[in-house]
Amino acid sequence: MTDSSTLKPLTPQGQNSAVPASNGRVGSTKPNIPAALLPTDRFEHRHIGPQDDEVAQMLEQMGYDSLDALIDKVVPAQIRMNQPLQLDQGKGEHELMQELRAIASQNKIFRSYIGMGYSGCITPPVILRNILENPGWYTQYTPYQAEIAQGRLEALLNFQTVIKDLTGLDIANASLLDEGTAAAEAMAMSYNVQKKKNATTFFVSELCHPQTIEIIHTRALPLGISVVVGDHQQFSFPEGETFGALLQYPATDGSIQDYKEFIEQAHAAGALVTVATDLLSLTLLTPPGEFGADIAVGNSQRLGVPLGYGGPHAAFFATKAAYQRKIPGRIVGMSHDAQGKDALRLALQTREQHIRRDKATSNICTAQVLLAVTASMYAVYHGPAGLKQIAERVHLLTAVLAAGLKKLGFELVSEQYFDTLQVRLGDLDGEEVGMRSQSHKINLRPVDDKIVGISLDETTTAADILDILKIFSDDALSLEDLAAAAVTSLPENLQRTTPYLTHPVFNQHHSETELLRYMQQLQNKDLSLTTSMIPLGSCTMKLNATSEMLPVTWPEFGQIHPFAPVEQTQGYQELFQQLEDSLAEITGFAGISLQPNAGSQGEYSGLLVIRKYHESQDNSHRKICLIPDSAHGTNPASAVMAGMKVVVVGCDEFGNIDVADLKQKAEQHRDDLAALMVTYPSTHGVFEEEIQDICQVIHDCGGQVYMDGANMNAQVGLCRPGDIGADVCHLNLHKTFCIPHGGGGPGMGPIGVQSHLVPFLPTHPVIPVGSKEGIGAVSAAPWGSPSILPISWVYISLMGAEGLKKATEVAILNANYIAQRLEKHYPVLFKGKTGLVAHECILDLRQLKKTAGIEVDDIAKRLIDYGFHAPTVSWPVPGTIMVEPTESESKAELDRFCEAMISIRAEIAEIELGQCDRTDNPLKHAPHTAEVVIADTWEHSYSREQAAYPEPWVRDAKFWPAVGRVDNAFGDRNLVCSCPSMDAYADE
Structure with missing residues (x-):
């Protein structure tokens, strides 16, 4: 083994090589191949939008x-x-x-039973094809323009509800990057909310996953936090020193610990307790919130997200209501729109680092939305009964394996487990066990020379159990006998008794037909790159090509455990090396690390x-x-x-x-x-x-x-x-x-x-x-x-040296083309000494507030009526928009965007001239939903046609927003961040 x-x-294969390998x-x-060949x-x-003749036209127009x-x-x-x-x-x-x-x-796809926070799972094909592999979902931008993001916001609200329900805590965010960094965020939050002045110690149970412990050390050092790793049963909470603690449930060795007494001691000492946990196990085990945890973190990967050699996966973070303004990352909250209709949006505190800057308590400005959506749809598809059935089967298979190991004379480290066993090898040699496991194309977790770990999952079959047992002995065993001997090992006092996922969304989409329609309904509410350009400054929303x-x-890429032996991942190692070498050449640096995942x-x-x-x-x-x-x-x-x-x-x-x-x-x-x-x-x-x-x-x-x-x-x-x-x-x-x-x-x-x-x-x-x-x-x-x-x-x-350079050049061309077309209508705020911009431009809208009472948000929302996502709003300068077209947008699409902006300026001019009311105009009431436009009553001074079809070309492929303008202030005053309760649902 x-x-x-x-x-x-890994040298020269792998990361951090100072000198790129020759490959x-x-x-x-x-030799370069002749063009004709x-x-x-x-x-x-295919990647660059403007073709050569269009590039020539744009250049000519610009001089x-x-x-x-x-x-x-x-x-x-x-x-x-x-x-x-x-x-x-x-x-x-x-x-x-x-x-x-x-x-x-x-890459060799072995059956990996390594565990450590990563599990094999089955991604339902309907979710794989229609979420993970669907550009209508993966090309969307962050939902800052809530009116055209109601679909994924609902999917994220579902995710938050799954986390909240399963952990037994009051509020959850819309996901973080991975379990280790989520635990580090929990440490930082605990440190920042503590009331003791001199407490700098954070206790970490030695039963936590090793990668989590390491990240905690990395994050603690620059903050001056002292990390103590040890036995939670022996830790005594020195007076006034400890502000927080981290526990694993179930533990990395598979054991199920009763932490109630420890948590009581922690709270008595003024410390907050974080529990890193496994979502599937919580369908059977008492949730952390019910035994006193202040924070729960973990990885939602086993809810249908492929292993992917370690990511991307959606981590979760849940906490008590008292800390809802301190929780890191993004949170989806409920509000209503201008017509009083329920609407979702990102809550204010989710961008706190942009407001508080060096006073911010977290630098997180992203989530793992696509993966969180996948996990939430997995929960919607299976529902509470389906999730419990999966968990019970995994646990039963583990109990059958335990019975077999005992029959063969092996001792378990813990008799209380969910899906993970650690086995004492006794007289067996660890190296021999390793060799036998490899011969069966199975990966176990080598804990030390005398203990191995085995973690089962949704993909495990009864036949796999027999194969695992063959690693330990050639003795033939009967699966029927083992199943009869298997007994549940969940502690009676830690078995779950409370319901979860009671909202109808988790109880009515269990056929593929129903789920397919539900996902499509949500997708239809969202604007993505499949709809139109998303011209966001500093965010480079370019083509994500199908072949990529x-x-x-x-x-070969998706079904590999991150801690599989390196000799099984030589394809990945070659790809890493080639990518590092390319990035080193492109940047002019000597070394590259691929580890940071945001x-x-x-x-x-x-x-x-x-x-x-x-x-x-x-x-x-x-x-x-x-x-x-x-x-x-x-x-x-x-x-x-x-x-x-x-x-x-x-x-x-x-x-x-x-x-x-x-x-x-x-x-x-x-x-x-x-x-x-x-x-x-x-x-x-x-x-x-x-x-x-x-x-x-x-x-x-x-x-x-x-x-x-x-x-x-x-x-x-x-x-x-x-x-x-x-x-x-x-x-x-x-x-x-x-x-x-x-x-x-x-x-x-x-x-x-x-x-x-x-x-x-x-x-x-x-x-x-x-x-x-x-x-x-x-x-x-x-x-x-x-x-x-x-x-x-x-x-x-695909692009090669010449293609990459041309992509950059056309990105710069496109930005300057837009800047030149629009500067007669909106001042371009910053230019270089030659009067040109780089790959993005800032349009100054601030004067419009004085001349017409029009705010930057009014223009952002009016663009939705034209079928466009707004550029970056009020950053880096308040009252401006930053436009970045990228190289992937065609001249026709650039022109459509410019025509929309020019048309909006004409609407503003009507207000300035007194031809349109300063409060009752298309911008102030934008975006206009189909429901509003076709309503029996229309009391505005402008026409329904102007509201819905401001330009003739909008009719060709009208994108209708799902809700009208969302009231963010109301949502922040009335913070609701999970699916409505059954009572509220019934009242509605």
Whole structure:
């Protein structure tokens, strides 16, 4: 048996190689193939919206004779790359799928009974095809425009209800990234809500999963929190020192512990208790909320989400009502619309890091929406009875296995279990057991030389039980006899007695027909990229091509446990290495870590790497982080979480960093300067020509430069963060590199670093990656969310060096085309010195409030009537919108958006001229639902036609919002974050 605790670091395969391995992809010596011999299904012209003749038309309209001429004006010459990216030519889609199939075939799909928070499961095909593999669900954006997101908001409300019901707590969020980081968020929340001034100790049970314990250590260190790992039965709560504790239920060894007494002691000492738990087990076991837990966290993966070698999965976080304003992440809440109809929206506190910035208690700005939707639909499909039946079967199979092991003479570590056994091997040799398990293509969990763990799941069959028993003995056993001998091992005092999932939504969609229709009804309420462009500044909603998405659910990628022996995952290792090499070439960095599984986690990881580097140089006092006042709200939140102190740097009238202010503050804090966080191109959508000087100022003062990669879509193939002067940069693979936003998640935020920082990249306690000097684990799985990494690998491989560069150039072209078309109607707030923008532009709407009483939200909602999602609203400047068209939108779609904005400006002009009422006009009452438009009564001064069909082309494919304008303030005053009670449902 391979002991995962002794696996060797992966070199050159795997992550964190300082020098990219030669694999024929980066710096390839293969000859370029003549154009006439290239495949006809090449991808570049499929991904890039404007065709060559349209590009020429746009350039002519803007006054440029070539794309090169435009780019030369936009991108400062001093940062331009002096040679093309050293990547292969782009390949045809069919050819590349064959290549990826060959890579995937190197992964060996064993039956994994490793457990540790990850379980095999069955994704119902109706959910697999219609949610996970459906662009109507995976290309949606985060539901900030609630009126066109009611479908996924309802699915997320269902998710919150599942979590709330099963954990027995009052409120749950709409998901977090993974179980380990959810536990760390619970630690941080417990720390921040405590009433004791000097309590800095957090107790962690040694029965927690090892990856969770490691992440707790990583997160605690920069906050000055002392972590004590030990036996919960022996911990005595020293007076005034302990603010919180973490327990596992069932424990990592499978045992079911009675924590009531411990929790009473914790509460008496003023500490909050978090219980990391398993959702399926809670259909049979007393929920944590009923035995006193303050917080419950865990992973919803086993509710129908593929293993995917570790992710993406939707973690959960539930707590008591007293902490509803402190819970991290996003929460879906109920409110009503302008007509009084029930409506859903994101609750205010879910974006608290953008409001509170360096006072924020969490940097989380995302969720795992697509995966949470999948888990919620699994619960809707099976219902409470179906979930309980699955749990009872898994438990019975475990009891049968236990009976067999005992019959063979083996001793169990615990006699009380749900789905996991730990077996004492006695006279058996652990290595021999390992070899026998491998010969049966079975993975067990090697605990030590004399104990192995076995975790069963929904996919386990009776035949599997016999195969597992053969690992321990050749003696023939009768399944019938074992089933007769099997007895329940759930403690009587911890068996669940309370109902759950009583709402009708979990009790009426159990046939595939009903579920299919329910999912389609929800999908119809949501605007996605299948409807129209989503022109969000800083969010890069580009094409998520089908060929990129197909491999995600291939069994070779989806059905592998994250802690399977590395020799079984050579396909993944090859893909990781090639992707790392490509990203290193694209960014100009020496090393890449794929572990951070969100942009916010990339920020945090990058800052921890900088912190660790300073410590290695005996400069642990360096904790000042300079951040421009225009920065994304997660930047200051991440800095504080990394133990740094934020000092804000001003911006000038053009949106650039105020270099004089930067120099003054860098010099003022020279001895304590840790880092500068900078976004490039700037948050204001401009290439700052002084960026290299800015980096040099920081380096001269002994600091490091962290570059936020949110705007990398304007750099690829033109310039590189590593060449510009950045020491660290995170990459939003869910933006620039085509992983879809999934309605608000999944995401991936790997980091690239210069050579002096490579030793400090993230590590992992189970599958070693990185070096012993690394910062520790930042995600529960060694490579974050591996099953979505093939998306970016396929995109880069299909596009090749030339295609990637052209994509960047066309993204810049599209943004400048929109800016030029609209600047006569709306001022463009920031431009570069040549009068051009980068890949996005900010339109200034602030004057319209004075001239017509029109707010930015009025324009955002009116765009819905035209069939468009609004651009980014009131960020980075209040009262403005930020537009980013990406390279994937055609000229026709760009023109439609511009025509919509121009038409809206004409409607505003009518208000300014007194031809339309300042309160009764199409903007103030937008969006208009079909129900409102066809109502018997119409009392507005404008026509129904103007409300619903403001332009003739809107008739061609009208998108109707499900609700009218949502009242956010009412929802925050009356916070309801789960499905209505049965009483409320009956009253309705």
